[in-house]
Amino acid sequence: MELSFAETGAFNEKLKADGYWVFAGGLAPVETATVVDGQGEKPVMTDGPYLETKEVIAGFWVIDVPDLDVAIKLAAEGSRACRGTVEVRPFDGLA
Numbered sequence: 001m002e003l004s005f006a007e008t009g010a011f012n013e014k015l016k017a018d019g020y021w022v023f024a025g026g027l028a029p030v031e032t033a034t035v036v037d038g039q040g041e042k043p044v045m046t047d048g049p050y051l052e053t054k055e056v057i058a059g060f061w062v063i064d065v066p067d068l069d070v071a072i073k074l075a076a077e078g079s080r081a082c083r084g085t086v087e088v089r090p091f092d093g094l095a
Helices: 004-017 068-082
Strands: 023-026 032-039 044-045 059-063
Touching: 004 023, 004 059, 004 068, 059 068
Parallel strands: none
Antiparallel strands: 023 059, 032 044
């Protein structure tokens, strides 16, 4: 795990040096999650993750890149560093 943290830190520094860095952060374990559904008259809160799944979001990067090809290249490097899969999604642009 220490090697993963070191390699992820080095990847973060590379993103900064190359001008792609916007923001990144790790998340607390999935067991700390609270799911909130505010679609009804009163919000409903449930402890724990919403879905039963093997894959969870452990952290994220927000990067600013010129195109999808660069995003995919960086996602592959980030995946290797953190030893997990990385999902690439653009911002909606409506916010």
